[in-house]
Amino acid sequence: MSRQLPVAEPAEVRTAALRDLGADRRAVVAIVVVNGLASAAGLIAPWLLGRIIDTIRAGNGNVLGTVDRLAFGALVFTIVQTLLTWWALTIGYRFGERTAARVRERFLRRTLSLPPRTADHLPAGDLIARGSTDASLVASTMRSAVPEVLVAIIHALFLIVAVLILDPRLGLCGLVCLIGVGVAVRWYLRRARPAYLAVAATGADLADVVASTAKGARTVELLALEHRRTETTEAAIAQARTARLGALWLRTVLFPWSEVSLALPMVMVLLVGGALYANDLVSLGAVVTATVYLRQLIGPLDTLMLWIEQLQGAGASYARVEGLADVQQDESQTAPQVRGDRIHVSNAHYSYTGARDVLRGVELQVQPGERLAIVGTSGAGKSTLARLLAGLDRPHTGSVTIGGTPVADLPPEQLREHVVLITQDQHVFHDTVRDNLRIARPDATDDELYAALDSVGAAWRHDLPEGLDTEIGPDVNLDDASAQQLSLARVVLADPHTLILDEATALLDPKTARRTEQSLAGVLRGRTVIAIAHRLQTAHDADRIAVMEAGELVELGTHDELVSAGGVYGRLWRTWHADPEPPGR
Numbered sequence: 001m002s003r004q005l006p007v008a009e010p011a012e013v014r015t016a017a018l019r020d021l022g023a024d025r026r027a028v029v030a031i032v033v034v035n036g037l038a039s040a041a042g043l044i045a046p047w048l049l050g051r052i053i054d055t056i057r058a059g060n061g062n063v064l065g066t067v068d069r070l071a072f073g074a075l076v077f078t079i080v081q082t083l084l085t086w087w088a089l090t091i092g093y094r095f096g097e098r099t100a101a102r103v104r105e106r107f108l109r110r111t112l113s114l115p116p117r118t119a120d121h122l123p124a125g126d127l128i129a130r131g132s133t134d135a136s137l138v139a140s141t142m143r144s145a146v147p148e149v150l151v152a153i154i155h156a157l158f159l160i161v162a163v164l165i166l167d168p169r170l171g172l173c174g175l176v177c178l179i180g181v182g183v184a185v186r187w188y189l190r191r192a193r194p195a196y197l198a199v200a201a202t203g204a205d206l207a208d209v210v211a212s213t214a215k216g217a218r219t220v221e222l223l224a225l226e227h228r229r230t231e232t233t234e235a236a237i238a239q240a241r242t243a244r245l246g247a248l249w250l251r252t253v254l255f256p257w258s259e260v261s262l263a264l265p266m267v268m269v270l271l272v273g274g275a276l277y278a279n280d281l282v283s284l285g286a287v288v289t290a291t292v293y294l295r296q297l298i299g300p301l302d303t304l305m306l307w308i309e310q311l312q313g314a315g316a317s318y319a320r321v322e323g324l325a326d327v328q329q330d331e332s333q334t335a336p337q338v339r340g341d342r343i344h345v346s347n348a349h350y351s352y353t354g355a356r357d358v359l360r361g362v363e364l365q366v367q368p369g370e371r372l373a374i375v376g377t378s379g380a381g382k383s384t385l386a387r388l389l390a391g392l393d394r395p396h397t398g399s400v401t402i403g404g405t406p407v408a409d410l411p412p413e414q415l416r417e418h419v420v421l422i423t424q425d426q427h428v429f430h431d432t433v434r435d436n437l438r439i440a441r442p443d444a445t446d447d448e449l450y451a452a453l454d455s456v457g458a459a460w461r462h463d464l465p466e467g468l469d470t471e472i473g474p475d476v477n478l479d480d481a482s483a484q485q486l487s488l489a490r491v492v493l494a495d496p497h498t499l500i501l502d503e504a505t506a507l508l509d510p511k512t513a514r515r516t517e518q519s520l521a522g523v524l525r526g527r528t529v530i531a532i533a534h535r536l537q538t539a540h541d542a543d544r545i546a547v548m549e550a551g552e553l554v555e556l557g558t559h560d561e562l563v564s565a566g567g568v569y570g571r572l573w574r575t576w577h578a579d580p581e582p583p584g585r
Contacts, residue, residue: 005327007319035151043159049074052067054284101139137317138318155299178301184254184257199316339404345385348385394408426487
């Protein structure tokens with residue numbers, strides 16, 4: 001049963017953002033200080049411009065010499081401001097790169113620390129979207145927004161203070177006209193977070209639909225479900241489009257209103273300043289300087305307006321990335337002690353949805369070294385029981401234990417020392433052969449890695465151009481059988497006492513399946529083996545056979561015993577061999 005991933009609350013996002021800022025506080029302080037100096041230098045040139053105007057109007061003394069010195073000073077401070085701004089942005093971008101790396105690494109650590117049974121129930125499309133689209137948006141925002149927003153805020157504050165000091169009347173007149181910007185931003189912020197969360201959520205739903213359709217393409221084709229999957233995909237696209245149009249509508253209100261509001265302060269200062277100048281209440285230089293200050297204020301405010309819009313999307317993505325921390329982890333904090341290798345299933349009940357149990361009252365003991373086959377018709381509960389035995393799910397009632405310890409309580413490192421589930425699915429990373437193998441045992445030596453490959457019949461390891469350092473990828477690609485052998489070599493390195501086989505060769509062609517089964521033979525020696533038997537020949541060779549029907553374990557015994565009993569297994573065996581029903585039955 002898939003469940004929705006949580007989304008962090010605004011307070012959690014603020015805490016995470018402050019933590020990321022605090023992790024590199026020296027860079028943050030440097031950005032503020034250097035940008036403060038840049039903003040201070042930027043105030044000098046407009047003030048010198050006002051002095052030039054007043055000097056020319058006064059016409060006293062060496063006017064040209066004074067104007068030349070003032071103009072040269074304005075040029076010098078403009079160059080200083082440019083260099084300091086460049087320096088502040090450089091520090092900021094480097095800070096952003098480091099912070100973006102921390103965000104990605106934290107998300108990856110949280111993802112990898114999820115218990116397998118938890119990760120298996122999470123929506124794959126949503127998890128992929130959070131790790132790619134959302135993490136990328138947060139990273140790019142940290143890389144660009146933090147330095148640019150800090151630069152804009154500090155520059156705007158310096159300009160506001162400067163115009164108020166220059167002439168409080170002109171300054172207050174300009175600031176009053178900025179109320180319209182505040183109203184627009186407040187209106188936008190109240191609606192933006194849910195809108196952008198909806199954009200991210202519907203995008204993740206669309207990714208989940210596309211991923212599940214691609215993964216189940218063979219099933220869709222075999223069952224002629226193309227029309228239904230097309231309708232599902234189109235519905236997901238429509239929801240994503242509606243959510244995105246809703247967010248775009250907010251922008252169409254915010255930006256036009258803001259553009260008009262940002263132009264009003266300069267217009268109003270020119271009108272009011274002109275009236276004051278006409279009545280000799282302020283100098284012409286002061287009016288020009290205040291106008292230039294307010295004209296410069298449009299730049300940082302415009303930057304802030306642009307980033308306010310983008311920060312809402314990034315904030316929603318940040319909440320989704322940080323929401324992974326709220327996924328329920330294992331309740332057990334300490335590694336439990338396992339005493340022995342015996343597996344015991346006691347009165348196990350399990351339901352995927354909570355509405356109907358797919359396993360009911362299963363009782364089973366598996367002795368160390370035993371080979372047990374689990375058989376049954378499709379939907380009987382075989383694979384579900386395998387998941388419980390492998391610790392990927394926890395029974396809702398009853399227990400599944402190894403050596404008296406619940407399998408689901410074992411941490412991943414300890415779990416794979418005891419039991420490993422092998423399916424037809426295998427994953428080969430685009431990395432070296434050595435690193436692909438050391439996933440199972442990081443401290444394994446090269447000799448142990450080669451021995452593991454040899455034990456599963458991986459003759460292709462002799463053809464690797466760079467041995468264990470060969471990188472698997474476009475140039476060196478493994479076929480299905482070789483990839484499965486690599487997975488089996490990991491099992492050899494992990495060295496569990498129990499192996500659970502669930503359709504390990506079901507999707508392979510006959511030749512490849514035979515090669516893989518030969519490889520499996522080497523891995524199975526001396527271990528407890530529980531096989532989900534989809535071919536009854538596998539069950540025939542087992543020590544005991546457990547028969548599942550409608551979620552219950554209905555028969556348990558050897559092949560000969562169960563065939564002689566003429567029950568569920570006997571009927572399956574005769575059907576498989578196309579034998580007629582014996583008389584009297």
